[in-house]
Each structure stands twice: as C-alpha cells, then as structure tokens.
Amino acid sequence: MNLSPKIENFVLHCGEMGSRWGFNRTIGQMVGLLVINEKPLTANEIADALKISRGNVSMGIKELQSWQLAKVHHIPGDRKEYYSPNGSIWDLANKVFEERRKREIDPTLTLLRDQILDNANSAEEKYAQEQMQSIHDLLETVTKWSAELQRLSPEQLQTLMKLGSSVGKVIDLKDKLLRK
Amino acid sequence: MNLSPKIENFVLHCGEMGSRWGFNRTIGQMVGLLVINEKPLTANEIADALKISRGNVSMGIKELQSWQLAKVHHIPGDRKEYYSPNGSIWDLANKVFEERRKREIDPTLTLLRDQILDNANSAEEKYAQEQMQSIHDLLETVTKWSAELQRLSPEQLQTLMKLGSSVGKVIDLKDKLLRK
DNA sequence: TTAAACTTTCAGTAATTATTGAAAGTTTAA
DNA sequence: TTAAACTTTCAATAATTACTGAAAGTTTAA
Incomplete structure (x- = not known):
C-alpha cells in the first residue's frame, strides 16, 4: 500500500503526537491510518503501510481495542479481519477522554x-x-x-x-x- | 529529610502518575513533594527526600518551571533557592491543563x-x-x-x-x- | 485429520528516555 | 581577586519502553 504524501504526512504526525495523546508512536499512526482510510484495513495492510512487523500490528490492535478505538469487520468468504475506527471522530475523542480520565x-x-x-x-x-x-x-x-x-x-x-x-x-x- | 509513611506514599503515587499527567516519574514526585510541604524546599532537600542526584533536581526544576508549576523564593542572607508550588491546587491543575492543550x-x-x-x-x-x-x-x-x-x-x-x-x-x- | 490461512505471543534486541556525577558556570562576601 | 556556596550542563550509562520475527495458537475448508 502506497500512501500519498499528504496522507502519509498526516499519519506520521499522528505518530509523533501518539505519546502525548496517551499511547505510543505506532498506536498513534494506526489511529491516523484507520481514521483517514474510508475502507477498513487488514492487519497486513497496516503493517505494510506503516512499515512495521506483523506482530507489532497485532499488539497495537489489542491496545487500540482496549481504548475502544477500533472495531473488527468480517467479509463473507474472507478469513482476514478488517479494522476500522470505532465511531465518528467525535466518538473517538470521547473514548480517549474517558479512558484517560480512568487512567489519570x-x-x-x-x-x-x-x-x-x-x-x-x-x-x-x-x-x-x-x-x-x-x-x-x-x-x-x-x-x-x-x-x-x-x-x-x-x-x-x-x-x-x-x-x-x-x-x-x-x-x-x-x-x-x-x-x- | 525523612518523609512520614503517609506522605511518602503520596509522593510515590505522584511519581507513578507522573508520566500519565504529562511528565515523568521524578517530576511527578517533585510536584507531590512541593504540594504537600507547607514550607518551600531547597534543591538539596528535594534531592535528599527523593533520593535523586542534585543534577536531576536541577533539570526537574527547569521542567517544572516550563510548566509554570513551581516558583522560587529567596530568604535574606541565604544564598539557596527555595521552591514552592506556583499557586493553589486549582491553579496548578489549570496550568497542567493549559500546557497539555498546547502540546497535545x-x-x-x-x-x-x-x-x-x-x-x-x-x-x-x-x-x-x-x-x-x-x-x-x-x-x-x-x-x-x-x-x-x-x-x-x-x-x-x-x-x-x-x-x-x-x-x-x-x-x-x-x-x-x-x-x- | 490435515493443511492452509490467518492471528497471537514472547524472548531477544533495538530505540528511547531518564539519571548520575564530575566539571563548568554563577554569584556574593570578604 | 579569591574562594566559598551555590546552580547548571552534559557525556556516559542505566532503566525503561517498543519492536521484530520465529514459533505457537486458532479457525475453517476440504
């Protein structure tokens, strides 16, 4: 998967902000990537787009789910899991806010x-x-x-x-x- | 300086929360220590109470000041700098909130x-x-x-x-x- | 059952962040 | 001026956190 410069720029920024928002760089990039792509992505597509290992994606997804930021889709006849943001931008911001309140x-x-x-x-x-x-x-x-x-x-x-x-x-x- | 168990407990907790609040463990402990002590403290007292090096205290104070969380006092005839929280609990929370908005x-x-x-x-x-x-x-x-x-x-x-x-x-x- | 197609785990390692302590810097009093 | 009493800086290192990739686990179809 090739990200256009504009999109890549956004995703990298999300990575840099990641730790300030309460997670780490990779998780930040993952949120950015999911939010900016209309279609749900597979774990392999995420690994490919962000140039990180498959195992890291797996751990990242677990973390995203613990924040309730991502949800899984299944396509009939396809064994892969597809991930997309769990709600609107507003919903996501709310989830982060809530989760941070719990932790902080x-x-x-x-x-x-x-x-x-x-x-x-x-x-x-x-x-x-x-x-x-x-x-x-x-x-x-x-x-x-x-x-x-x-x-x-x-x-x-x-x-x-x-x-x-x-x-x-x-x-x-x-x-x-x-x-x- | 010997902290009573209750006070030490609070200070250690502030340390553990430090990174969640936007700084690191040491800075968290320093905030806790300053807030819970009625009298302003010198850098050496802080180093002693938290069992950290003098240099670390110096850097920590710089960081605290960049967050506007600490202020300096001078006592006539005494060369040391004395540090205390920069305002009420409410003021401090506000400062952290503002600073985080700027960064996040x-x-x-x-x-x-x-x-x-x-x-x-x-x-x-x-x-x-x-x-x-x-x-x-x-x-x-x-x-x-x-x-x-x-x-x-x-x-x-x-x-x-x-x-x-x-x-x-x-x-x-x-x-x-x-x-x- | 087997094997293909996937996901998860985790030990080892890489990258990042925090800390020390010695040296350099600053200020004041004599 | 000098030196004492302090603070700051920063290179080296310690501690923490993140990442990889190979192995193990899971699910489904045939």
Missing part, C-alpha cells in the same frame, strides 16, 4: 480517599491532609463533570460547545433564576 | 489547517480531507472552549462545576430563550 484521575482519587480517612500524627501531616483534601475535591468535581458531559445528548453537547463566550452569561442567568 | 492540540491544529487548504488529488484524498476537517473542527471547538474556561472568574467556574446534572436543563433553557 481514578487511581489518585482512590488513594486520596484512603489517605484522608487516616488521622494526622503531626503538623506536617495535618497540612498534607488538607492539601490532599483539596486535590480530592478538585478531582471529584472533574470526574462528576466529565460523567455529566458523557450523559448529555450530542445535540446538548453541540449547544454547550457552541455557547463559547456566552457561557459566562448563561451561568449568571442560571444564578439569577435559582435565586428567585 | 495546537500542533495538530496547525498541521490540519495547512492540509485542508491543499486540494485533493484523488477520491482517497478527498475522504482524508473530510476527516481532517472533522478533526480540525473538533479540536478548534475544544480550544475555544478551553480558552473560555480560562477566562471565567473562579466564582463562575465554581458555579459551572457545581451545576452538575442540571447543566442539561440550563442548556435547554438557554436554547428556548434564544429562539424567542
């Missing part, structure tokens, strides 16, 4: 909950616990908020996103309404 | 803007460009939105965060008001 926030929240229950044995520990409490509260707010976003309908989300600079006004509005 | 989103947005201007030479490129356009639009929305959040006052943010499950209702309300 949840473990800390668990730790902090335990630590806060203990009682402090010194002035330092007292201060430490206050700080941990602040972090805990912050992370809990973020978690709740992100769950909330997940629950909104796509239309509501669109509206919310498009609110842009008027979001402040809406908050003020809400404030006033609630006070009455 | 901005470069892609730049690339996509260029790519979309080119015209497609084939059906594949046409599809590819449509996808790139979708990603571009998504990232632009996220960027605008995050700029918006930065601009809100802490009070407004608090209100927004506390909206929780009623955020959907507020959006619908806003929708109705606008339509009249």
Whole structure:
C-alpha cells in the first residue's frame, strides 16, 4: 500500500503526537491510518503501510481495542479481519477522554480517599491532609463533570460547545433564576 | 529529610502518575513533594527526600518551571533557592491543563489547517480531507472552549462545576430563550 | 485429520528516555 | 581577586519502553 504524501504526512504526525495523546508512536499512526482510510484495513495492510512487523500490528490492535478505538469487520468468504475506527471522530475523542480520565484521575482519587480517612500524627501531616483534601475535591468535581458531559445528548453537547463566550452569561442567568 | 509513611506514599503515587499527567516519574514526585510541604524546599532537600542526584533536581526544576508549576523564593542572607508550588491546587491543575492543550492540540491544529487548504488529488484524498476537517473542527471547538474556561472568574467556574446534572436543563433553557 | 490461512505471543534486541556525577558556570562576601 | 556556596550542563550509562520475527495458537475448508 502506497500512501500519498499528504496522507502519509498526516499519519506520521499522528505518530509523533501518539505519546502525548496517551499511547505510543505506532498506536498513534494506526489511529491516523484507520481514521483517514474510508475502507477498513487488514492487519497486513497496516503493517505494510506503516512499515512495521506483523506482530507489532497485532499488539497495537489489542491496545487500540482496549481504548475502544477500533472495531473488527468480517467479509463473507474472507478469513482476514478488517479494522476500522470505532465511531465518528467525535466518538473517538470521547473514548480517549474517558479512558484517560480512568487512567489519570481514578487511581489518585482512590488513594486520596484512603489517605484522608487516616488521622494526622503531626503538623506536617495535618497540612498534607488538607492539601490532599483539596486535590480530592478538585478531582471529584472533574470526574462528576466529565460523567455529566458523557450523559448529555450530542445535540446538548453541540449547544454547550457552541455557547463559547456566552457561557459566562448563561451561568449568571442560571444564578439569577435559582435565586428567585 | 525523612518523609512520614503517609506522605511518602503520596509522593510515590505522584511519581507513578507522573508520566500519565504529562511528565515523568521524578517530576511527578517533585510536584507531590512541593504540594504537600507547607514550607518551600531547597534543591538539596528535594534531592535528599527523593533520593535523586542534585543534577536531576536541577533539570526537574527547569521542567517544572516550563510548566509554570513551581516558583522560587529567596530568604535574606541565604544564598539557596527555595521552591514552592506556583499557586493553589486549582491553579496548578489549570496550568497542567493549559500546557497539555498546547502540546497535545495546537500542533495538530496547525498541521490540519495547512492540509485542508491543499486540494485533493484523488477520491482517497478527498475522504482524508473530510476527516481532517472533522478533526480540525473538533479540536478548534475544544480550544475555544478551553480558552473560555480560562477566562471565567473562579466564582463562575465554581458555579459551572457545581451545576452538575442540571447543566442539561440550563442548556435547554438557554436554547428556548434564544429562539424567542 | 490435515493443511492452509490467518492471528497471537514472547524472548531477544533495538530505540528511547531518564539519571548520575564530575566539571563548568554563577554569584556574593570578604 | 579569591574562594566559598551555590546552580547548571552534559557525556556516559542505566532503566525503561517498543519492536521484530520465529514459533505457537486458532479457525475453517476440504
């Protein structure tokens, strides 16, 4: 498979961004490749396009699936598995967001909950616990908020996103309404 | 410097989370250590507490400063530099959020803007460009939105965060008001 | 059953990233 | 000036992470 320069450029960029997005270069390239190809690809086509080993593709696919970013298709009479992105661009971004929340926030929240229950044995520990409490509260707010976003309908989300600079006004509005 | 088990536990956890938060283990530990200590620390105290070399601390501090997470204090008559977190827990989270946006989103947005201007030479490129356009639009929305959040006052943010499950209702309300 | 057509696994190795510690740099006080 | 008290730099190396490719595993058709 020969990628056009424009497409290759995009795929390589996804690779470079990969580790920043939470995976590694190869996984990043794979996401890019799948997203930019209308037709599902076989593992061999992926290996060929990205010039990586078949085994690496296999591991990459496993990882992609753990992020719920890829899904498998079968073509009748064809034994190969065909891979494509698991949903729209928006869906994928959502999946990454969710998965990262699980990996970046949840473990800390668990730790902090335990630590806060203990009682402090010194002035330092007292201060430490206050700080941990602040972090805990912050992370809990973020978690709740992100769950909330997940629950909104796509239309509501669109509206919310498009609110842009008027979001402040809406908050003020809400404030006033609630006070009455 | 001897850390109490509870505090050490927290610092080690920050280290383990470090790479998920966008830096590495040592930087993670340094953030944890600074946040949990009421008094600013010297580079030597940090090296001692984390059992790492003085040179590593120096590089870590540089990195922390590039994220704007630490600030320096001076004590009259004392030549050493003292480090402490650059703001409240909330401020720090904001800084990390902003910095990550810059590293994870901005470069892609730049690339996509260029790519979309080119015209497609084939059906594949046409599809590819449509996808790139979708990603571009998504990232632009996220960027605008995050700029918006930065601009809100802490009070407004608090209100927004506390909206929780009623955020959907507020959006619908806003929708109705606008339509009249 | 066998074998063809595929996928997965994993030990060995390559590539990348992080750390040390010694040397060089900087600042201040005497 | 000198030297003491600090910080930074960076080449060498350690630690971690990613990749290959051969072998093992799985599925299906005949």
